[in-house]
Amino acid sequence: MAGKRDSESGPPRPTSFDIARRAGVSQPTVSRALRGDPTISPITRRRVEFIARELGYKVDKNASNLRGQHSQTIAILFFEDQRFNASLINPFFLSMLGSIAGACAKRGYDLIISCQHLSNNWRVDYEDSRRADGIILLGYDDFLTYSAELERLVDEGTHFVHYGAALERHPGLSVGCDDYAGGYQATKHLISLGRRSIAFLGSASDHYPEFFARYRGYCDALRDASLPLQPELQADSVSALPDGEKATRAILASGKNFDAIFAASDLIAIAALGVLRDHGLNVPKDVSVVGFDDIPHASMVTPPLTTIRQDTQLAGEVLVETLLKLMRGEAAEATVLPCQLVIRGSCGGASA
Amino acid sequence: MAGKRDSESGPPRPTSFDIARRAGVSQPTVSRALRGDPTISPITRRRVEFIARELGYKVDKNASNLRGQHSQTIAILFFEDQRFNASLINPFFLSMLGSIAGACAKRGYDLIISCQHLSNNWRVDYEDSRRADGIILLGYDDFLTYSAELERLVDEGTHFVHYGAALERHPGLSVGCDDYAGGYQATKHLISLGRRSIAFLGSASDHYPEFFARYRGYCDALRDASLPLQPELQADSVSALPDGEKATRAILASGKNFDAIFAASDLIAIAALGVLRDHGLNVPKDVSVVGFDDIPHASMVTPPLTTIRQDTQLAGEVLVETLLKLMRGEAAEATVLPCQLVIRGSCGGASA
DNA sequence: ACTTTTCCTGAAAGCGCTCTGACAACAAAG
DNA sequence: CTTTGTTGTCAGAGCGCTTTCAGGAAAAGT
Structure with missing residues (x-):
């Protein structure tokens, strides 16, 4: 008995040579037939295909990729x-x-x-x-x-x-996605709901290009509605729960009143939802919240999150x-x- | 100007031959040196490694895999x-x-x-x-x-x-994971909280082996506490939101009273949370809910979901x-x- | 000095495939 | 009966690497 077992080897993988031998053609013909090369006659192709299926032949991707100088x-x-x-x-x-x-x-x-x-x-x-x-x-x-x-x-x-x-x-x-338009749209919707003091949660610096574009949309929507931009109502946050909570607490701590939050991501918005609730604030009665992304979680939280969906x-x-x-x-x-x-x-x- | 551009080719990828030539050794030596073969002297290895880094050489996985008859x-x-x-x-x-x-x-x-x-x-x-x-x-x-x-x-x-x-x-x-133990544990916890009519949401058939094991844990916990198993309080559900909602409505419709739900997955539990709320039921006051999996969503819903965590x-x-x-x-x-x-x-x- | 051992490196083969160029076989044309 | 195409197949090369085996040089033993 062999000392090292070779993992239940079974019959070795068939190669295109095996197919060729069985089909009575050359190996390159097998390769071509299987790839649908038009220079192979239908009769030959049929036979090759049949035998290949019979032996359970599969093209070896490594060989094919090496030869073709790509990896698919x-x-x-x-x-x-x-x-x-x-x-x-x-x-x-x-x-x-x-x-x-x-x-x-x-x-x-x-x-x-x-x-x-x-x-x-x-x-x-x-x-x-x-x-x-x-x-x-x-x-x-x-x-x-x-x-x-x-x-x-x-x-x-x-x-x-x-x-x-x-x-x-x-x-x-x-x-x-059109982050700017999304930010504008979200903010405009909030405004159309009668909200006047809208906070922005998410980075307002161009280190986070997506967030920055959403922020610009927010700013422009405010401006177009002749609403002031209040720096106290903006807090940095990257897209993560703990960071979103911190940012929410920051604007809360600012003492500034606000009646809406536009969060640069759903994760931040969801974090805000929790902090707001802990502070006895009702969403959406006291504060409206809109997120961004429409992640699966968004529809499961309470209340379900209004958001900007990216397709x-x-x-x-x-x-x-x-x-x-x-x-x-x-x-x-x-x-x-x-x-x-x-x-x-x-x-x-x-x-x- | 060439008609077809060849995607900004640049210098062709270096091969182990290129390294070998530059290092004044043979190609196999390069291969060995780079893989830490102990038969290569440290001096040679050092030189090869240096040149390889200099030329930005990377082993071609396709070739390596083909030769080695594996894919890593x-x-x-x-x-x-x-x-x-x-x-x-x-x-x-x-x-x-x-x-x-x-x-x-x-x-x-x-x-x-x-x-x-x-x-x-x-x-x-x-x-x-x-x-x-x-x-x-x-x-x-x-x-x-x-x-x-x-x-x-x-x-x-x-x-x-x-x-x-x-x-x-x-x-x-x-x-x-130990689905049976998880099911038992969840149910036992519910019982220890004073709950007596505990519903199970999730398949009780062995077509879904995980759910089935959790169900058996649930049954045994009930039995060990001398609580009756009430078939009306079990509803089939696979792990998806709409299905979980349907199952929750089903036990609600049964008319049977219940004060707790053990859901076979968090997705089902979250669905139940929503339906329960829609029916004016308070969680956890009226109904306790425990899920299974501890997906990221679990901690974000309201109220945060008690669940069985799989590591x-x-x-x-x-x-x-x-x-x-x-x-x-x-x-x-x-x-x-x-x-x-x-x-x-x-x-x-x-x-x- | 010569043989033996040890250490390091090189030549060559080949993994399984695809592609280029050559070549039979046969039909149509000169 | 040779010439020119046309069609279907094949022989051979080679992608870049790893591995086996053999061999040269240095170190050690006789």
Whole structure:
């Protein structure tokens, strides 16, 4: 008996040579027949296909990829501010994962994922090691932290697309939703509900491009309604629960009265909901709250959160389609996707 | 000017030959040096490493994998009952994704993901085509639907691990939490709070092995407290919001009084929370609610959900470690992980 | 001095596939 | 009966790496 067992080996995987022998053709013919090459006669193709199915033959991706100098794989990289929320990925990006996976599958690409984080020596070398033909970058983080990495990717000629606001100075290509319009819309809705002192929770600095654009939308909506912009009613927060709670407590502590909150993300809005309740404030009677993203949680909290929905289904499609263009060397452009106000209970307007 | 641009090619990727030439050694030496082969002298290794870094050399995974007849990749497959929740993956499994990704990265494995669904001709052929060396299966679904597929995987000698209850008749290896103990614990806690009519939401049939085990725990806790098992207070539900709502309405409609609900998953529990509120019932005053999983949502709903926490961090580690053992041909066993009662507001006990 | 051992490196093979160029086989045209 | 296409298949090369085996140089033993 052999000392080391070879994991129930069974019959060795059939190769294209095995199929060729059985079909009485050469090995390259098998390869061509199976790939639908038109120079192979239908009769031959039929026979090869039949035998291949019979033997359970599957093309070896490693060999095929090595020969073809590609990987037929796209990598998705989650990066996020790691000061909070240890191993948790923002649910918003998670919900995009499904649609990206679908979009890849539809096009015959595999999807490999990584949750590496910028903090500790982030090295995007999937493409370097030919593990992926292109990369999708997902996350909210301080722009300064990752723009250098992006720059490097551009320099190295790596194919990648980033989801988020498309700044002019942003290295590489971005696909994102219309954050500005979303911010404007959310604020305008609050105003139309009679709210006059609207707080903004989320970074107002351009280190967080998405949040910044939403903030500008908020400012402009205020201005267009001739409402004053009150700096005391803005508090920084990244998209994480503990941070959102801190920000809410900050505006509460400011002593300034407010009757509405526009939060730059649902996670922040949900955090605000809890703090508000703890302070004996009723939502939406005392304070209207609107979030951003429409993560799955949004409809489950009490009251259900009014928010700006980003179409993750569409975003996923556009993201991989754009990346594919880039990979083929075709011209590709940054895309701004529309977003949509979803009215639920937290703003006091008509509930859907 | 060339008609077709070749995507800003730049200098071609360096190969181990390029490094070899520059270092004045042979190509195999480069390969060995870079992999830390002890037969290479430190001086040579140092030189090779330096030049490799200088040229930005990265091992071509395709070539390496082809030669080594493996892929250094693990595939993760989400499958779930698709009657509800279209493109959404159960948040519980999503939260496991992060830990699995981490566990794979730590061991030098890539992770490829697929959200295919059993419904339409599910074929797991990652291993067949050598894209993955092993597979992790994640999801709640009718056991009957997928056990045949599992059977086939076993027959083909595919290496895989499934997360869920480990039934004796379950094909392949499972890692799961102690669903029975969790169900028992949850129910016992409810009883200790003085609740006497405890409903169970979730399938009581063995088509859903995890739910079934939780149900048995529930039954035994009832029995040990000499409480009657009331069939009217059990309603079927798979882990999805609409289904949970339907189940809650069903027990409400039964006319039977109840003062507590043990839901087989947090998603069901959250659905119950909403329906209960709509019926003017107060949680936890009128009805205590306990869920299962401790998904991120659980702590965000109102009131925060008391639940049984599954340790996703640990589960991820054990899952890949078990799979790795299988892949190496070592003996591996099904594992049952402990789970833990997390007391929050929804049960009326001491809040954490 | 020569043989033996030890240490380090190189030549060559080959993983399974795809692609280029050549070549039979046959039909149509000169 | 040769020439020119056309069609369907094949031989061969090679993608970049790892591995086995053999061999040269230095260190040690006789």
